[in-house]
Amino acid sequence: GEDPAGSSWNEHEKATDMFAAAPSCSRSLPSPHRVTTPSSSAVAVCRAPVFFRCAARDDAASHNNKTGMKGRTRTPHASLILIGGRGCGKSALCKRLVASDPRFDLRVLDDMIVEEAGMSIPKIVKEKGWRWFRDAEFSACERVALRARERRRVGDSEGNPHLWTLIDAGGGVVVDLDLNGNEVFSERKVDALRGAVTETGARENVLVYLRRDVGYLVNRTSGDKNRPPLSDTVSFAKLMERRNAWYFRAADYVVDATGGAIESEVKTKREIKEEVLEYFYAETGAWPPDDERGASYA
Secondary structure (H helix, E strand, C coil), rough: EEEEEEEEEEEEEHHHHHHHHHCCCCCCCCCCCCCCCHHHHHCCCCCCCCCCCHHHHHHHHHHHHHHCCCCCCCCCCCEEEEECCCCCCHHHHHHHHHHHHHCEEEHHHHHHHHHCCCHHHHHHHHCHHHHHHHHHHHHHHHHHHHHHHHHHHHHHCCHHHHHHEEECCCCCCEEECCCCCEEEEEEEEEHHHHCCCCCCCCCEEEEEEECHHHHHHHHHCCCCCCCCCCCCCCCCHHHHHHHHHHHCCCCCCCCEEECCHHHHHHCCCCHHHHHHHHHHHHHHHCCCCCCHHHCCCC
């Protein structure tokens, strides 16, 4: 088949340039445990070295200001979806988020696919191939988004303590395969996860990209037999470099955890967790659970 890198390198370089050109900020938002106001102006302030904004976020913010939803660009019951390369630490981060805020209801796309297929991911790929897996992944995206939407519709009438759906999306959630078997950006899966408010078309949910150096991803995944090879012809490193542009394209916010190939050279797990929570609270107008306003938030 054709080189999966193909023409998408222009897209990769464009996203990389956008990331590098974004302005750094001299001041930062307060930590999620010291939030003073979830104002819309606070959301626009970046505390990481780089802040990536999507046009859809601006549209949502504009609509919310017109309708009186000051201080948030999402509905209060928006889902939080973590995306990023294989081995970036999404699953571990999800567990820390749930431990910090029990209002999250965790759903793992890979687990949903395994349950539906009745076999492990390596076996799925070996017997059915990556194309079947990507289709199953799309089905899982639709199901989890529908479940979250239904949850928002009925509220907590059944006494369920969970307020938000937290989705651990697999590394390949941003890709599909073209007719030649090459990876392309997956509009269908990303759109399914984003969701849309019927009245406005604004996004329902929040997608956060946990960005890592390719070397970090290689170190984390090398020799892992539970992670089947993504390609027989293209290196894992090259595929991860190419996907970077697609993660940017899908994301509402980018956690910049680059800077090294090992744990001690990058942001700590706690820093990453607090950055994600801080952004999510600002987006939804929520408060931390240890804040009296967070205890009664619904």
